Amino acid sequence: MAQTFHDQVIAILPKLRVQALSLTRNRAAAEDLVQDAVCNALAAQESFIPGTNFPAWMHRILRNRFISDLRRRRDTTDxxxxxxxxxxxxxxxxxxxxxxxxxxxxxxxxxxxxxxxxxxxxxxxxxxxxxxxxxxxxxxxxxxxxxxxxxxxxxxxxxxxxxxxxxxxxxxxxxxxxxxxxxxxxxxxxxx
Known part of the structure; x- marks a missing residue:
C-alpha cells in the first residue's frame, strides 16, 4: 500500500533533522529549519508527483530553505x-x-x-x-x-x-x- 504524503513526511523527519543539524550546526536552528521545510512541503504538496523520489524532493526543499534563510540573515562568525x-x-x-x-x-x-x-x-x-x-x-x-x-x-x-x-x-x-x-x-x- 502506498504511503500518503503525510506519512512520507513523518517517515523522513529524522533524516531531515540530521541534514538540518549538519547545515546549521545548532540544534535549535536545525529544528526551526526542519519545521519551516515541512511547512513549505505541505504548502507545495500539490507540486509533488507521486512515484518520484520523495526524500530527494524533501532534502532539496530543506536545503533551499536553509540557503534562503542564510541570504536573509548573512550572520556569520569567523x-x-x-x-x-x-x-x-x-x-x-x-x-x-x-x-x-x-x-x-x-x-x-x-x-x-x-x-x-x-x-x-x-x-x-x-x-x-x-x-x-x-x-x-x-x-x-x-x-x-x-x-x-x-x-x-x-x-x-x-x-x-x-x-x-x-x-x-x-x-x-x-x-x-x-x-x-x-x-x-x-x-x-x-x-x-
Whole structure:
C-alpha cells in the first residue's frame, strides 16, 4: 500500500533533522529549519508527483530553505573571533577533543562538499539521490564526496599547510591542553 504524503513526511523527519543539524550546526536552528521545510512541503504538496523520489524532493526543499534563510540573515562568525574557551575540554575526554577537531574541519569544508558528505555518509543517500537533491550531475556528487573525504582525512592526520588558520588553531589548542595536562597525563594522550 502506498504511503500518503503525510506519512512520507513523518517517515523522513529524522533524516531531515540530521541534514538540518549538519547545515546549521545548532540544534535549535536545525529544528526551526526542519519545521519551516515541512511547512513549505505541505504548502507545495500539490507540486509533488507521486512515484518520484520523495526524500530527494524533501532534502532539496530543506536545503533551499536553509540557503534562503542564510541570504536573509548573512550572520556569520569567523572561527578566529571566538574565545579560546569555546574549544576547551577536560583532559579526560580526549575523544571529545577529536570530535571537536572533526567538527571544526567539517565546518571549514565548502558547503557543497559538507552537504554531500553528510547526506551520503551519515544518511546513506545514494549518489543518484544526492545528485537529484542538489541539482547536479551524478559525477559531480561523487566528486564532492570524494574531495570532502580526502580533505577531512588530510586535516585530521595533520597534513595542514603552515599558513592554514585551522591548523594554527588546532595546534594552539593542543598546546594549551598539553600545558594543562602536565607531563604525566601526556604519556596517556594519543596524538591525532
Amino acid at each position: 572561527i578566529d573571533d571566538l574565545p579560546p574557551g569555546m574549544f576547551a575540554t577536560e583532559a579526560s575526554h580526549e575523544d571529545r577533543l577529536v570530535l571537536k577537531d572533526l567538527a571544526l574541519a567539517l565546518s571549514r569544508l565548502p558547503e557543497e562538499q559538507r552537504t554531500a558528505l553528510v547526506l551520503v555518509v551519515m544518511q546513506g543517500m545514494s549518489y543518484e539521490d544526492l545528485a537529484e537533491a542538489t541539482n547536479c550531475a551524478v559525477g559531480t556528487a561523487k566528486s564532492r564526496v570524494f574531495r570532502a573525504r580526502r580533505q577531512l582525512e588530510a586535516w585530521m592526520n595533520g597534513d595542514l599547510p603552515a599558513s592554514n588558520k585551522l591548523g594554527q588553531r588546532v595546534a594552539a589548542l593542543r598546546a594549551v591542553l598539553d600545558t594543562r595536562l602536565g607531563s604525566t597525563d601526556n604519556a596517556k594522550r594519543i596524538d591525532v
